[in-house]
């Protein structure tokens with residue numbers, strides 16, 4: 646895939662400011678799977694016209710701890726919605742992994758869910774011990790210092806691209 650390798654180089658050039666995300670770094674001109682809303686998160690392309698009736702999403706603090714096994718990895722981030730309408734994270738894709746699932750944790754057990762809600766004027770936090778993205782079947786094991794390109798798909802906001810840095814296995818994000 647020439648497209649993803651180009652994105653990987655782009656991501657590598659970006660400054661590694663803490664928590665800074667390359668939102669939509671490769672969002673323009675991508676061919677396949679570009680829905681009507683692709684890349685337009687927050688621009689409010691809904692036809693209703695009245696302000697506050699669409700979700701306005703932003704992503705921060707994304708990271709992937711360097712996995713200890715070669716068959717799965719966790720992904721964490723915070724989604725903030727400053728719009729007056731809730732949205733749902735419905736799927737995640739990454740060219741570096743065969744599959745990505747949405748997981749909830751209850752007690753000590755995690756299980757797959759179909760979607761996760763981003764409340765209106767609220768936050769969805771994906772974090773250790775809680776809701777998270779579960780990446781399966783990596784092409785190869787991600788290593789600290791790399792960036793993994795991830796596309797989040799939302800039921801209302803379309804796709805948001807995230808460059809997810811691979812951190813140390815025991816990395817704890819600053820508050």
Ligand SMILES: [Cu+2]
Nearest residue numbers: 748755777779
């Ligand atoms: Cu999981």
